[in-house]
Amino acid sequence: xxxxxxxxxxxxxxxxxxxxxxxxxxxxxxxxxxxxxxxxxxxxxxxxxxxxxxxxxxxxxxxxxxxxxxxxxxxxxxxxxxxxxxxxxxxxxxxxxxxxxxxxxxxxxxxxxxxxxxxxxxxxxxxxxxxxxxxxxxxxxxxxxxxxxxxxxxxxxxxxxxxxxxxxxxxxxxxxxxxxxxxxxxxxxxxxxxxxxxxxxxxxxxxxxxxxxxxxxxxxxxxxxxxxxxxxxxxxxxxxxxxxxxxxxxxxxxxxxxxxxxxxxxxxxxxxxxxxxxxxxxxxxxxxxxxxxxxxxxxxxxxxxxxxxxxxxxxxxxxxxxxxxxxxxxxxxxxxxxxxxxxxxxxxxxxxxxxxxxxxxxxxxxxxxxxxxxxxxxxxxxxxxxxxxxxxxxxxxxxxxxxxxxxxxxxxxxxxxxxxxxxxx
Amino acid sequence: xxxxxxxxxxxxxxxxxxxxxxxxxxxxxxxxxxxxxxxxxxxxxxxxxxxxxxxxxxxxxxxxxxxxxxxxxxxxxxxxxxxxxxxxxxxxxxxxxxxxxxxxxxxxxxxxxxxxxxxxxxxxxxxxxxxxxxxxxxxxxxxxxxxxxxxxxxxxxxxxxxxxxxxxxxxxxxxxxxxxxxxx
Numbered sequence: 001x002x003x004x005x006x007x008x009x010x011x012x013x014x015x016x017x018x019x020x021x022x023x024x025x026x027x028x029x030x031x032x033x034x035x036x037x038x039x040x041x042x043x044x045x046x047x048x049x050x051x052x053x054x055x056x057x058x059x060x061x062x063x064x065x066x067x068x069x070x071x072x073x074x075x076x077x078x079x080x081x082x083x084x085x086x087x088x089x090x091x092x093x094x095x096x097x098x099x100x101x102x103x104x105x106x107x108x109x110x111x112x113x114x115x116x117x118x119x120x121x122x123x124x125x126x127x128x129x130x131x132x133x134x135x136x137x138x139x140x141x142x143x144x145x146x147x148x149x150x151x152x153x154x155x156x157x158x159x160x161x162x163x164x165x166x167x168x169x170x171x172x173x174x175x176x177x178x179x180x181x182x183x184x185x186x187x188x189x190x191x192x193x194x195x196x197x198x199x200x201x202x203x204x205x206x207x208x209x210x211x212x213x214x215x216x217x218x219x220x221x222x223x224x225x226x227x228x229x230x231x232x233x234x235x236x237x238x239x240x241x242x243x244x245x246x247x248x249x250x251x252x253x254x255x256x257x258x259x260x261x262x263x264x265x266x267x268x269x270x271x272x273x274x275x276x277x278x279x280x281x282x283x284x285x286x287x288x289x290x291x292x293x294x295x296x297x298x299x300x301x302x303x304x305x306x307x308x309x310x311x312x313x314x315x316x317x318x319x320x321x322x323x324x325x326x327x328x329x330x331x332x333x334x335x336x337x338x339x340x341x342x343x344x345x346x347x348x349x350x351x352x353x354x355x356x357x358x359x360x361x362x363x364x365x366x367x368x369x370x371x372x373x374x375x376x377x378x379x380x381x382x383x384x385x386x387x388x389x390x391x392x393x394x395x396x397x398x399x400x401x402x403x404x405x406x407x408x409x410x411x412x413x414x415x416x417x418x419x420x421x422x423x424x425x
Numbered sequence: 426x427x428x429x430x431x432x433x434x435x436x437x438x439x440x441x442x443x444x445x446x447x448x449x450x451x452x453x454x455x456x457x458x459x460x461x462x463x464x465x466x467x468x469x470x471x472x473x474x475x476x477x478x479x480x481x482x483x484x485x486x487x488x489x490x491x492x493x494x495x496x497x498x499x500x501x502x503x504x505x506x507x508x509x510x511x512x513x514x515x516x517x518x519x520x521x522x523x524x525x526x527x528x529x530x531x532x533x534x535x536x537x538x539x540x541x542x543x544x545x546x547x548x549x550x551x552x553x554x555x556x557x558x559x560x561x562x563x564x565x566x567x568x569x570x571x572x573x574x575x576x577x578x579x580x581x582x583x584x585x586x587x588x589x590x591x592x593x594x595x596x597x598x599x600x601x602x603x604x605x606x607x608x609x
Contacts, residue, residue: 016514017499017583019492026521033524040528041535044557047525048532051476054468060443060478061450235454242450268440275443276482277491283479331493373497 002295006031010288020334021277025284028291036294046290050283054238055161059282060275061241062152065222066108067271068248073258074219075117078103081212086186088203091193093129094139095186097122101143102182103216105150106223107248109157111369112380115144120384130199133385135192138395141381142403143185145366148332150178152226152241155332155365158282159358160237162289162340166355167237168230169421173355174362175227177416181406188402218251231424278333285337292341302346312350316411319343319357320364327368328375335368336361352414359417363410367403370396435485442478446471466545473546473553480560487567494585508575511582515572518583522565529557 006027013023032038050056082096082103089095100118108114119140126136148155151171160167204212222244229240252258259267292298305315322343326335340361347357369377372393382392410416453467486492499507537551574580 013514013517014495015498016510016517017494017496017585018514018518019487019494019583019585021492022518022521023494025525026517029521029524039531040524041531044525044529044532047480047529048476048554048557051479052472057446057471057475060475061447064443064447234458239450239454242447243454245447246451265440268444269436272439272443272478272482273486273489273491276439276479276486277493279479280483280486280492329495374495 002031002035003292003297005035006288006291006295014329019280020331021280021284024281024288024334024338028284028287031291032294036291038294043287046287047283050279050286053161054236055157055167056279056282058157058167058238058241059154059278060271061238061245062109062154062157063275063278064268064271065152065241065245065248066110066113067267067274068245068252068259069104069107069219069222070113070117071252071259071263071267073256074107074216074252075100075104076121077212077216077256078219079118079121081209081216083201084204084209084212087201089190090200091189091198092201093122093126094131094135094189094193097126097136097140098143098182098185098189101140101146102150102178103220105146105148105178106152107219108147109152109154111145111147111366112376114147115140115377115380116384119144119381123385129201133387134391134395135196137381137385137387137392138397138399139185139189141370141377141392141396142399143182144377144380145369145403146178146182148369149174149181149359149362149366151175151223152244153362154278155336155362156358157237158333158336159340159361162337163344163354163358165358166425169355169425170358171227171230171237172421172424173359173417175420177359177363177406177410180409180416181403184402184406185399188399192398218255222247222251281331281334282337285334289337289341292338298342298345301342302349305346306349310350312352313412315346315350316352316360319347319360320407320411323361323364324367324371327365328371328373330374331376332365332368335365353418355421356414356417360407360411363403363407367400367407370400370403432488435481435488439478439482439485442474442481446474446478449474469543469545473556476553477556480556481563483560484563484567487564487571490585492585494583496582496585499582504581507582508578511575511580512572514583515568515575518568519565519572522561522568526558526561526565529554529561533558 009027009030010023013026014020029043032043079097079100082099083093086092086099087096097118100122101114104114104118123136123140127133151174153174156170156174157167159165160170225247226240226244229235229243230237235243253261253264323335323339326339343357344354347354369375372378372389378389378392378396382389449467449471453464456462456464499510502510533551533554536554541550543550571580571583575582
């Protein structure tokens with residue numbers, strides 16, 4: 001009854017075109033006012049606690065470091081390096097743009113940012129080299145989703161905060177799956193390119209590769225600092241994010257000199273605006289999750305699932321379907337904060353590792369970003385290519401099947417996600 | 426559009442808070458390793474600044490249309506229908522702001538009557554919590570403005586963010602600056 005009230009209101013408010021954050025907040029407030037016992041003051045306390053959540057504090061810093069890395073020519077250098085290393089293979093230019101997406105994902109925690117940064121450089125180049133625009137746009141739209149799988153990832157920080165899982169472990173867990181997905185996309189590109197008989201690029205000399213690598217090394221060091229710092233116990237993930245933001249500022253302004261001090265306030269305002277938007281959703285989604293827990297909804301669902309005797313693999317199918325549907329309608333952060341408190345206790349009961357569950361959720365949300373109607377990557381790709389959304393959907397579809405296959409692998413091969421964190425921690 | 430002093434101050438404040446938070450965290454890490462010294466108050470200060478950023482930034486987000494939502498239904502309606510739905514949505518947003526505003530006043534009042542000091546900073550705990558009632562007052566005002574603009578036909582509906590457009594803008598801004606930087 002309560003749960004129906006809550007969710008009906010949530011969807012109703014969202015359909016009216018209210019900001020997602022307020023739809024989440026208002027539906028929780030009304031549910032508590034009419035059906036719960038909490039005082040209004042305690043709800044205000046809940047909202048304020050968002051800011052006191054040490055893990056969530058990493059989000060503004062990752063957004064800021066991503067903003068410095070995106071405004072500069074970091075992506076351009078990474079594309080140059082990727083082209084020099086594998087551009088000569090069959091379909092090499094497209095493979096190199098996947099590699100560039102992987103590299104850029106390692107400095108940015110966002111998927112649409114990755115599509116824009118890499119896509120706005122490589123798509124035109126691929127079309128010039130004889131690829132169809134559909135081919136180029138489809139590859140980038142899908143490869144851009146690596147932004148949230150390869151650390152640092154804002155979505156992972158949110159999952160860590162919602163389930164009290166270690167951010168460091170989650171980041172490490174994303175590395176191998178990220179590389180595997182990148183390689184799978186490259187293999188698919190190779191066969192497609194051979195079939196289409198796309199011409200090769202001339203091979204770059206070793207010196208060119210090294211020189212291009214040297215130029216992009218400053219950007220890539222960011223990930224080394226983050227992962228190395230967390231793993232080595234030098235700092236907490238939140239501090240790592242803060243250090244990364246200062247490092248990114250330093251690189252963009254003093255090393256690459258892509259932006260001057262004059263543009264820094266601009267970058268700050270942009271990053272602050274994105275932070276506010278995201279954290280307003282997070283604060284209200286936490287309120288929503290609080291209502292779920294006080295109404296003991298996760299527990300009720302867990303009991304039912306356990307009573308049904310569902311096997312872990314069956315539960316994971318349900319998880320995937322649920323997330324794929326949710327991913328089509330909502331923004332990843334909100335989904336994680338609503339569904340993680342429900343799915344997490346069930347998964348624990350069934351013996352599924354929380355880190356593995358986190359990776360499964362992230363991969364599902366990646367797919368949500370390339371499927372309509374709320375697939376952010378689709379809109380962004382349409383924005384940089386001038387193609388219509390329908391065209392982009394069609395272009396992205398063949399490559400989406402690679403993501404789907406990868407989802408099955410990531411779901412049923414926990415080793416992929418757990419090997420690195422188990423080895424290191 | 427020319428912005429008044431308040432709007433500039435609003436923007437300046439959230440940018441400043443983000444910058445200050447970053448610098449404090451960074452300096453704290455450096456101080457710990459290089460000077461073997463920790464500021465005990467740093468974390469608490471950053472936390473309060475984070476609260477300021479979120480809750481004073483919400484209203485700014487409404488003004489610049491930064492908040493995301495689903496506009497599928499609204500877009501499928503005619504201009505008249507969209508205006509009606511927009512007005513209802515704005516009214517509900519006002520209701521949300523008022524409910525939380527009342528709750529946050531009660532909350533701050535309660536903390537003030539208990540009179541506990543902050544853990545490491547020499548201030549009472551209710552003071553940093555003032556950002557809640559303040560922020561929600563601003564939010565309420567912004568939605569009220571938006572509501573009247575929709576009702577009087579000066580605005581078509583809630584201004585939701587186009588996240589895709591934002592991501593694009595951010596990058597294009599970068600391209601401009603890159604070319605500028607390359608010239609000298």
